Amino acid sequence: MCAGCIRFNAFFLNKSSSHRSVIAFYIILQIVLLCQLGCSQSFVRMLEKMEEFDPEKVIEEFEAITRDAGKVQRETLKKILEENGSAEYLQSLGLNGRTDPESFKTCVPLVTHKELEPYIHRIADGDPSPILTGKPITTISLSSGTTQGKPKFVPFNDELMESTMQIYRTSFAFRNREFPIGNGKGLQFIYSSKQFQTKGGLAAGTATTNVYRNSQFKETMKAIQSQSCCPDEVIFGPDFHQSLYCHLLCGLIFRDEVQFVFSTFAHSILHAFRTFEQVWEELCTDIREGVLSNRVSAPSIRAAMSKLLKPNPELADLVYKKITGLSNWYRLIPELFPNAKYIYGIMTGSMEPYLRKLRHYAGELPLLSADYGSSEGWIGANVNPKLPPESATFAVLPNIGFFEFIPLKHNIEDQDQNQMDPSFFQIEHEPVDLTEVKIGEDYEIIVTNFAGLYRYKLGDVVKVMGFHNSTPELKFVCRRNLLLTINIDKNTEKDLQLAVEEASKLLGEEKLEVVDYSSHVDSSTDPGHYVIFWEISGEAGEEVLKECCNCLDRSFIDAGYVSSRKVNAIGALELRVVRRGTFQKILDHYLGLGSALSQFKTPRCVGPTNNLVLQILCGNVVESYFSTAF
Numbered sequence: 001m002c003a004g005c006i007r008f009n010a011f012f013l014n015k016s017s018s019h020r021s022v023i024a025f026y027i028i029l030q031i032v033l034l035c036q037l038g039c040s041q042s043f044v045r046m047l048e049k050m051e052e053f054d055p056e057k058v059i060e061e062f063e064a065i066t067r068d069a070g071k072v073q074r075e076t077l078k079k080i081l082e083e084n085g086s087a088e089y090l091q092s093l094g095l096n097g098r099t100d101p102e103s104f105k106t107c108v109p110l111v112t113h114k115e116l117e118p119y120i121h122r123i124a125d126g127d128p129s130p131i132l133t134g135k136p137i138t139t140i141s142l143s144s145g146t147t148q149g150k151p152k153f154v155p156f157n158d159e160l161m162e163s164t165m166q167i168y169r170t171s172f173a174f175r176n177r178e179f180p181i182g183n184g185k186g187l188q189f190i191y192s193s194k195q196f197q198t199k200g201g202l203a204a205g206t207a208t209t210n211v212y213r214n215s216q217f218k219e220t221m222k223a224i225q226s227q228s229c230c231p232d233e234v235i236f237g238p239d240f241h242q243s244l245y246c247h248l249l250c251g252l253i254f255r256d257e258v259q260f261v262f263s264t265f266a267h268s269i270l271h272a273f274r275t276f277e278q279v280w281e282e283l284c285t286d287i288r289e290g291v292l293s294n295r296v297s298a299p300s301i302r303a304a305m306s307k308l309l310k311p312n313p314e315l316a317d318l319v320y321k322k323i324t325g326l327s328n329w330y331r332l333i334p335e336l337f338p339n340a341k342y343i344y345g346i347m348t349g350s351m352e353p354y355l356r357k358l359r360h361y362a363g364e365l366p367l368l369s370a371d372y373g374s375s376e377g378w379i380g381a382n383v384n385p386k387l388p389p390e391s392a393t394f395a396v397l398p399n400i401g402f403f404e405f406i407p408l409k410h411n412i413e414d415q416d417q418n419q420m421d422p423s424f425f426q427i428e429h430e431p432v433d434l435t436e437v438k439i440g441e442d443y444e445i446i447v448t449n450f451a452g453l454y455r456y457k458l459g460d461v462v463k464v465m466g467f468h469n470s471t472p473e474l475k476f477v478c479r480r481n482l483l484l485t486i487n488i489d490k491n492t493e494k495d496l497q498l499a500v501e502e503a504s505k506l507l508g509e510e511k512l513e514v515v516d517y518s519s520h521v522d523s524s525t526d527p528g529h530y531v532i533f534w535e536i537s538g539e540a541g542e543e544v545l546k547e548c549c550n551c552l553d554r555s556f557i558d559a560g561y562v563s564s565r566k567v568n569a570i571g572a573l574e575l576r577v578v579r580r581g582t583f584q585k586i587l588d589h590y591l592g593l594g595s596a597l598s599q600f601k602t603p604r605c606v607g608p609t610n611n612l613v614l615q616i617l618c619g620n621v622v623e624s625y626f627s628t629a630f
Ligand code: AMP
Pocket: 143, 144, 145, 207, 346, 347, 348, 349, 350, 370, 371, 372, 373, 374, 375, 376, 458, 460, 476, 478, 479, 599
């Protein structure tokens, strides 16, 4: 029997009898055709593709690798070190071919991006020797760069691509079991930013760009019924404003076929529908007349769209009727896309502040939170899609990297006390392995991957919520970097989010909302003080804003902050309201630096070195208030 037949037998015997007869008919038909073409290679390839279509098999594979996650972790580390043993970095650390976790941890230090930067830059500059990996790196990813104000380079290779697809397939298999989608399309707000060549001729782009440009991406999307309703020219267009407009237009053209709405991060979904509020009449005109608006000037996009856009007054009337029937845009998404089953994207961490507005657009449509990863590599898949985004967890895939965890506090009993402790997140212990983490505890993740990162501190804090078989299910807590600190006070991204949530409730009474927010430590005053920037959806009265400002100040309950405020070691918190559209300018600024819209995260704290963003914020302040809470 040939390889193709063996694979086919295994595949076929796994199926139920009714499923088998359909497959058998299909296969016979294909065999007849293929035999006529004399093409056995295609037969094997076709079987491979069909295997990809089997979600139960994907789930089975996931169950198998998580059953003894410790063993899989040791095997994965061995594979990484065997493949890359010849790399200069590992050679210099004296591993001498050893591949066990103990030797690895003894020889290889914990690092941040800063320590690896010189190696990565040599790779980007064209040094062909094995520097971080055995096989040369040919592509560089740019992280979204909102952490340090500039994008950082990280290596990207086939193995990272493969693990990305594994994550997509895994979460799709679980998602589709609970929320099956029919044949159709996805309205996917995805954008591929410009790729450029590094000094040494390597292709460089954001991680999402590198993924979307890879041929495997399309194959996998097809396999998991997640094809975009837009032509490639829209995704790869030169200007994201034009691409976004056409994404919306394609969504309307294929409105009955749209099965789900997606973007990598929830921010982009919200951004898309906020834009829709502004351009919907123009979209209707385009559909009515079958002519694309002049705002789309890129010839590639115009050519591709002209193939789809035909005069369709009925559709234009229908959309017009739907929109004018809405109250304050509530249920916009299900009204536009009647067959959509859910909205999907990363909704955790810094995306949580957007959930309220997203739910408003979504009405009864479920919001499903996507997986957890970074430009440096993926970590876990959401295998419990029914959980609301606020409780979403990510099961670590133990075969895509070697993961260690730095415990950030001792035990659960101390938790409340630690929350009040100014050194929260500063207490650092020896890293533990994947299967040694404890439920309820917080950790910083350390990643070793197939693309040349060894014991790399990702900078994210996660909490262990439980286990799937023997692999942990993580909840994303926040970036580890402290955001706001002046002296003994320490407030994280999460603390800021909670304070903003609390204070913005006061705006709700006036039917207003915080569109977006950021913060800054102003040390130019003595004493220094926290500045919170708010963009608000309309005009708020002075009294309510004063109350919001006091509420923000009181909502930072960190003991170091409260005690410093009481003795005026930290000055009164300042709330600065910025003009509508200010955060759009920040987004444009980052896109200009090469970030991709789909990877964008609003910087929640703007440091003194991030001059340009600070200038945008400060230059758009329309009013400011100082707290009188203390
Ligand atoms: P990037 O620099 O664009 O690769 O972004 C990676 C970072 O985005 C991660 O280190 C996390 O801080 C954040 N991130 C990625 N996935 C999630 C998620 N599911 N939930 C919360 N934050 C996430």
